[in-house]
Amino acid sequence: MEIRVLGIGCARCNELEKRVKDALAELGIAANVEHVTDLKEIAALGVLMTPGLVIDGKVASQGKVPSKDELKKLLGGGK
């Protein structure tokens, strides 16, 4: 699974990255988590609000930090 966290270095974006990693660990999924800060890439994905979460090329959430349970659902459903 390819996971990308979109953000330009704000506190909420770092919080999202941390929660994603926690959720992955609890699910026992090995995935590559990348933190994207390049504006062109963020815009190209159509994300206007950071933090954004992209799972396997699809925007899963934007503008919010989902709870760990929500993240587990998002991450588990992409298998």
Add this chain to the structure above:
Amino acid sequence: MPDLLKQLADLLVYRWFGLRAGAHLADALDFFIYDVIKILLLLTAIIFVVSVIRSFFPPEKTRQILGRKRSWVGNILAALLGIVTPFCSCSAVPLFIGFLEAGIPLGVTLSFLISSPTVNEVALIMLLGLFGWKVAVLYIASGVGIAIVAGIILGQLKLERFVEEYVYQIKVGAADYVRPTFRQRATDAWAYTGEILKKVGPWVLVGVGAGALIHGYVPVNWLAKVAGRGNPFAVPIAVLIGVPLYSNAAGTIPIVQALTAKGVPIGTALALMMAVTALSLPEAIILRRVMKPRLLAIYFGVVALAIVFVGYLFNAVIR
């Protein structure tokens, strides 16, 4: 409702803690407990409601609405939508790119970017709780006014060439927008309310604590002479001091309260607060990624002038 809270605070302080009414400490504590409970309740209720309302205005929709509008009407709409469209300061840059890419004029985009941090719901609730509805209404009206006027002026100046070139070359993709269920909206709003309360909670305690101390102890001092009505330059000086400072809205309210309690007019104190929340060094650094220095300087200059104007207006209207 306020009576009930007052009774609760009285019960706690005078009955349970056994403090004597009329004593400085007891009255300050009574005031503190009453205000903290009142503001925390207001914050929880209003942020929750505002978050639910906001979930109906995703930036994607705002972008579509504004894309069809030209200047003037566009500026007014943008300033109003800036209040209800949710975004944190770190989203300012992707939004800026997304709006310009959709063909929204620069001035209209800036109206939107100005109104969102200027009209801050946490500040609004604290003003409502501590100063009453008159100041709260004037705060919203002036924030929207600043966003409209500054956006129109900036739009007239034809500053497009001072936007970093790459911004206009970006192609913004389309993210799938899944319409959330009402349950999802409520869950998100509740989570967001918790996030905000955790962030501003300590500031509410500090703010109200400062207010309570002033209420109980502090006499009017030299500040009233230095920054009072007698000094016509107090407002622009307050703005100049406020621009480089950065704090969240809840953190600046104690300053506003302390200043007004010491005899500084409300317009001067609010101008300081708006300068702190709407314009800041960190924001300048973020916006520098899409704006050339010239545009950034003009942007800050025009917004600062608008805040000065509003400060004088407040001082003239509220006595």
